[in-house]
Structures are given as structure tokens and as C-alpha cells.
Amino acid sequence: MTPKPVLLKILDYLSIVLLAVATYLALVYAPTEAVMGDVQRVFYFHIGTAWVGLLGFVFAAGLGIAYLVTKDMKWDIVEVAAVEISVVFFFITIVLGSVWARPAWNTWWTWDPRLTTAAVTELIYVAYFMLRAGIDDPERRARFGAVYALLGGLSAPLTFMAIRLFRSIHPVVIGAANENQDKMNMTGDMRVAFFFALFTFTVIFIDMFWNRIRLGQLQDKVEQLKLKVM
Amino acid sequence: MESTPDTSQYLILGYAVFFIVSAIYLVSLYVRNRSLQRDLETLEGLDAEK
Numbered sequence: 001m002t003p004k005p006v007l008l009k010i011l012d013y014l015s016i017v018l019l020a021v022a023t024y025l026a027l028v029y030a031p032t033e034a035v036m037g038d039v040q041r042v043f044y045f046h047i048g049t050a051w052v053g054l055l056g057f058v059f060a061a062g063l064g065i066a067y068l069v070t071k072d073m074k075w076d077i078v079e080v081a082a083v084e085i086s087v088v089f090f091f092i093t094i095v096l097g098s099v100w101a102r103p104a105w106n107t108w109w110t111w112d113p114r115l116t117t118a119a120v121t122e123l124i125y126v127a128y129f130m131l132r133a134g135i136d137d138p139e140r141r142a143r144f145g146a147v148y149a150l151l152g153g154l155s156a157p158l159t160f161m162a163i164r165l166f167r168s169i170h171p172v173v174i175g176a177a178n179e180n181q182d183k184m185n186m187t188g189d190m191r192v193a194f195f196f197a198l199f200t201f202t203v204i205f206i207d208m209f210w211n212r213i214r215l216g217q218l219q220d221k222v223e224q225l226k227l228k229v230m
Numbered sequence: 231m232e233s234t235p236d237t238s239q240y241l242i243l244g245y246a247v248f249f250i251v252s253a254i255y256l257v258s259l260y261v262r263n264r265s266l267q268r269d270l271e272t273l274e275g276l277d278a279e280k
């Protein structure tokens with residue numbers, strides 16, 4: 001395997017520094033929300049992880065199209081990387097949301113449209129790996145995976161729009177809420193923590209994505225060599 | 231005026247989940263990478279013997 005590029009090493013260290021700063025901004029710099037108290041600080045990482053999670057799912061759908069058009073396995077490797085990282089980030093999103101909901105809604109979970117679509121999206125992509133694990137032929141696995149990622153990609157915008165399309169108790173952070181919904185009002189310091197967290201998670205996603213692609217390429221190389229030697 | 235509730239235990243729980251899950255994933259990336267590197271070395275050795 002080729003040694004790690006210098007830019008990726010820089011990105012690794014940058015991600016650690018940015019995460020430390022984002023944690024400081026979320027836990028110390030941002031003021032305590034008057035109604036919810038300290039648990040509101042969970043929201044900065046909740047949105048950050050949701051942003052990169054959903055972005056990765058949509059990106060994976062695009063990579064699925066790229067594979068179906070070109071039949072080049074490199075797109076399959078990149079697609080798997082995008083889905084895997086998004087599944088991890090989106091799992092964190094759901095758990096953080098549940099932790100926030102306990103004191104805010106007095107329940108860990110409710111079948112609200114946003115929570116339901118988020119859970120379905122996560123399960124769709126967990127099933128993506130189950131589907132892939134059940135297919136031995138690499139080309140067939142890549143083709144099925146690409147079609148699945150393409151169809152699964154529809155669930156990401158649906159999850160994002162769920163609180164805008166349906167009656168929901170989930171607060172709206174970006175965009176105007178209708179008169180029946182809660183809208184999260186942020187002070188200037190809260191906005192700093194919020195946008196910095198979004199930026200941080202974007203950088204972390206790029207860093208992890210690049211590392212995961214390299215792992216996929218290594219896996220592919222090992223599989224090719226196995227076929228040659230065995 | 232109502233006082234702000236103490237919800238700090240949920241805050242700690244939330245951030246603990248974030249850091250623990252992230253750490254588990256990063257460790258899994260490292261372990262898989264190390265295992266594949268070993269496999270690659272073994273296979274390259276077998277290939278060279280052929």
C-alpha cells in the first residue's frame with residue numbers, strides 16, 4: 001500500500017484540532033439555553049453529524065450512478081466508504097437526538113415523522129451491508145449495491161424534509177417553520193458554535209472518507225492477489 | 231420566572247456516546263487496516279515464491 005499522503009496526514013491532525021475547538025465552543029463558549037438547560041449543547045453535534053450523515057447517503061447515490069454508467073469498481077469502493085461513514089455518523093445523530101428528547105419531550109423515543117424517517121434511513125443503509133455480505137460475485141455485489149444506494153438515497157432528502165412536509169414536534173433549525181412548529185432561536189454565540197460544528201464535521205467527514213477509501217483500495221488489492229495466488 | 235433545569239447528565243451522556251462510538255469506529259478502521267496489511271505481506275510472499 002502506498003504511504004499516507006502528506007495532505008491526508010495534515011487533514012488527520014486538522015480534524016483532531018477542529019474537533020477539540022468545536023467541543024470547546026459547544027460545551028463552554030455557547031451560552032446555556034434558558035428553557036432546556038445544558039442538554040441543548042448536544043444539538044451542535046447532533047446537527048453536525050446529521051449533516052454529514054445525510055450528505056454521505058446522497059453522495060453514495062451519485063456514486064452508485066457513476067458505477068452503473070462506467071462499471072468501474074473504483075466507484076464501488078468509494079460508494080461503500082461513503083455509506084459506511086454515514087451510517088456511523090447518522091447512528092450518532094439518532095442517539096444524540098434521543099438523549100436530547102428525554103428531558104425535552106419526556107421520552108427517549110416517539111414515532112414522530114422526523115424520527116421515523118431517520119430510523120428508516122439508518123436501517124436502509126444497515127441493510128445495504130447485509131445485502132452486500134450475501135453476494136459473492138464482486139461485480140454483481142457492486143451492481144446491486146449501486147442500485148440499492150441509488151434508491152436508498154431518496155430517503156435522505158425525505159428525512160430532511162419530513163419536518164417541513166408533515167406535522168412534527170421536532171424543532172426546525174434551518175429554514176422557516178410553519179406556525180405549528182418549534183423554531184430554534186439562536187444567539188450570536190450559539191450560531192458561532194453551530195456553524196463551526198458544521199464546518200468541523202465536514203472536514204472530519206472528508207478525512208474519514210479519504211482514509212476509508214484507502215482501506216477499500218487495500219481490501220481490493222488483497223482480494224485480487226488472493227485470486228492470483230490461490 | 232422559571233429557573234433553568236439541570237440537564238447536565240444528559241449532556242454528559244450525549245457527548246460520551248459521541249466520543250465512544252467515534253473511537254470504536256476509528257479503532258475498527260485501524261484494526262482492519264493492520265489485518266489487511268498483514269494479509270497483503272503474506273500474499274506477496276506467496277506470490278514471490280511461485
